Amino acid sequence: MLAPDLARKASCEDCPIRHRAVCAHCEGDELQVLEGMKSYRTYTPGEPIVWAGDDFNFVASVVTGVAAMSQTMEDGRRQMVGLLLPSDFLGRPGRAHAAFDVTAATSVTLCRFERRPFEALLRETPAVGQRLLEMTLDELDAAREWMLLLGRKTAREKISSLLAILARREASLSQQIPGGEIAFDLQITREAMADYLGLTIETVSRQLTALRRDGVIVLTGSRHVTVPDYDNLAAEAGDDADGTQLT
Amino acid sequence: MLAPDLARKASCEDCPIRHRAVCAHCEGDELQVLEGMKSYRTYTPGEPIVWAGDDFNFVASVVTGVAAMSQTMEDGRRQMVGLLLPSDFLGRPGRAHAAFDVTAATSVTLCRFERRPFEALLRETPAVGQRLLEMTLDELDAAREWMLLLGRKTAREKISSLLAILARREASLSQQIPGGEIAFDLQITREAMADYLGLTIETVSRQLTALRRDGVIVLTGSRHVTVPDYDNLAAEAGDDADGTQLT
DNA sequence: CGCCTGATTGACGCGGTTCAACCTCAGTGG
DNA sequence: CCACTGAGGTTGAACCGCGTCAATCAGGCG
Numbered sequence: 001m002l003a004p005d006l007a008r009k010a011s012c013e014d015c016p017i018r019h020r021a022v023c024a025h026c027e028g029d030e031l032q033v034l035e036g037m038k039s040y041r042t043y044t045p046g047e048p049i050v051w052a053g054d055d056f057n058f059v060a061s062v063v064t065g066v067a068a069m070s071q072t073m074e075d076g077r078r079q080m081v082g083l084l085l086p087s088d089f090l091g092r093p094g095r096a097h098a099a100f101d102v103t104a105a106t107s108v109t110l111c112r113f114e115r116r117p118f119e120a121l122l123r124e125t126p127a128v129g130q131r132l133l134e135m136t137l138d139e140l141d142a143a144r145e146w147m148l149l150l151g152r153k154t155a156r157e158k159i160s161s162l163l164a165i166l167a168r169r170e171a172s173l174s175q176q177i178p179g180g181e182i183a184f185d186l187q188i189t190r191e192a193m194a195d196y197l198g199l200t201i202e203t204v205s206r207q208l209t210a211l212r213r214d215g216v217i218v219l220t221g222s223r224h225v226t227v228p229d230y231d232n233l234a235a236e237a238g239d240d241a242d243g244t245q246l247t
Numbered sequence: 248m249l250a251p252d253l254a255r256k257a258s259c260e261d262c263p264i265r266h267r268a269v270c271a272h273c274e275g276d277e278l279q280v281l282e283g284m285k286s287y288r289t290y291t292p293g294e295p296i297v298w299a300g301d302d303f304n305f306v307a308s309v310v311t312g313v314a315a316m317s318q319t320m321e322d323g324r325r326q327m328v329g330l331l332l333p334s335d336f337l338g339r340p341g342r343a344h345a346a347f348d349v350t351a352a353t354s355v356t357l358c359r360f361e362r363r364p365f366e367a368l369l370r371e372t373p374a375v376g377q378r379l380l381e382m383t384l385d386e387l388d389a390a391r392e393w394m395l396l397l398g399r400k401t402a403r404e405k406i407s408s409l410l411a412i413l414a415r416r417e418a419s420l421s422q423q424i425p426g427g428e429i430a431f432d433l434q435i436t437r438e439a440m441a442d443y444l445g446l447t448i449e450t451v452s453r454q455l456t457a458l459r460r461d462g463v464i465v466l467t468g469s470r471h472v473t474v475p476d477y478d479n480l481a482a483e484a485g486d487d488a489d490g491t492q493l494t
Numbered sequence: 495c496g497c498c499t500g501a502t503t504g505a506c507g508c509g510g511t512t513c514a515a516c517c518t519c520a521g522t523g524g
Numbered sequence: 525c526c527a528c529t530g531a532g533g534t535t536g537a538a539c540c541g542c543g544t545c546a547a548t549c550a551g552g553c554g
Contacts (some may be wrong), residue, residue: 071395074487079398081391099388126373136383141346143390144328148318150397151326151445198398240321
């Protein structure tokens with residue numbers, strides 16, 4: 001299950017998430033300690049990482065890929081409660097059981113630390129705790145923004161919001177011209193979109209079709225999206241122009 | 248605007264939230280520092296504490312009362328994203344502007360610290376940062392639980408969930424007999440309930456009536472609720488019996 | 495080719511919103 | 525003392541957005 005290319009410990013210095021992850025503020029000695037504690041593991045798409053209620057004796061940073069955190073009701077209704085992207089932190093120091101299901105959405109590589117030693121590290125190395133606090137506060141803000149989407153937005157606005165987020169990320173990653181058209185691939189299925197947005201796959205499909213019909217987006221195949229006019233899409237999302245932006 | 252009885256600084260030793268708030272882990276010297284930094288302020292019911300986007304140069308602990316954190320769309324749709332109860336922390340170290348509106352739901356007294364000195368304290372006093380991290384992680388879990396409610400639960404389940412939370416809190420505060428009936432007052436209006444649950448006031452009213460008709464609750468006046476059988480109410484909330492519980 | 499998973503589309507119905515009337519109660523002032 | 529007022533709450537009727545159920549389509553793979 002170990003990815004061959006990452007099974008031998010890559011150096012933290014070369015790590016792609018070096019300056020965004022929980023270890024971002026660490027230097028020299030501290031980084032050495034982390035280097036000694038870490039181990040990599042790669043999960044295949046769809047593979048469960050933990051189930052809610054399970055013993056959960058490690059914490060980890062996502063190095064590559066996407067993992068989904070979700071909750072399921074007895075009758076099968078499911079709600080995604082977080083998307084874990086590279087540099088995001090997974091796990092809960094001070095808690096021995098997982099609160100949510102976590103599943104690999106794509107192929108995912110984690111940089112893992114045993115929970116106990118990591119908790120000790122938190123006590124002794126303020127830099128890690130401070131960075132974790134920053135990251136957790138950001139996640140809390142993002143979760144609260146998402147609550148507005150889930151509680152008050154229409155299906156069309158929900159889809160538009162999600163596409164706008166993905167378009168913004170694509171634009172920032174690829175340094176595209178502001179105002180120009182943005183194109184990206186949906187990495188996730190309609191089902192994952194529905195779980196994330198609190199909708200059904202049928203509604204997701206219908207609203208995508210409607211947005212295409214109205215010229216807000218261009219769909220090539222079912223997974224490739226082109227946004228001719230980002231402002232137009234943002235207006236459909238119902239976010240006030242000056243307001244905060246979902247991450 | 249200062250509450251006369253709290254305007255002179257009450258001692259941290261006697262503080263009702265002494266061992267639950269952000270200062271919980273502090274001892275001796277550290278407490279002295281906080282004691283010197285703090286100032287109290289009381290807000291009247293309905294009074295805004297901050298608006299989203301405003302300069303926000305303090306952080307605070309709620310000492311007494313209830314404050315509501317919420318987000319509003321251009322057209323007036325509103326979603327509450329958090330309820331701040333005594334000992335809860337308000338504010339975001341490292342950020343100069345508020346992300347959400349915060350309003351006093353009842354009369355609220357805050358124990359406030361200027362943001363800059365508090366940030367310095369966070370760097371120098373690990374105990375505060377560690378406690379804040381714990382609290383933030385708990386809030387994040389609660390926000391994620393709420394996402395399931397907003398995204399997937401029916402109106403009846405939403406109301407039942409809220410009542411179950413309030414009943415649990417009442418039972419734990421008043422040490423009631425497990426299995427016995429639980430009675431409590433709704434401290435908030437139908438409008439606040441609707442904003443919290445992502446519903447309209449009409450739907451809130453109708454579902455409360457339906458739960459009363461079905462014997463799940465007894466309503467005395469419009470604000471006093473008696474729960475004859477907690478397990479029955481919990482079943483209506485749709486939470487799986489073994490699962491995690493909203494706080 | 496057949497099979498399976500993911501996605502689209504249509505028909506239909508329900509749950510929750512919308513709009514509106516009305517009720518209750520606590521002030522408030524004549 | 526009672527009329528007036530306004531906020532909070534309840535109830536009814538009609539509408540419609542989205543879920544449900546079901547049929548069909550497209551693409552990948554043995």
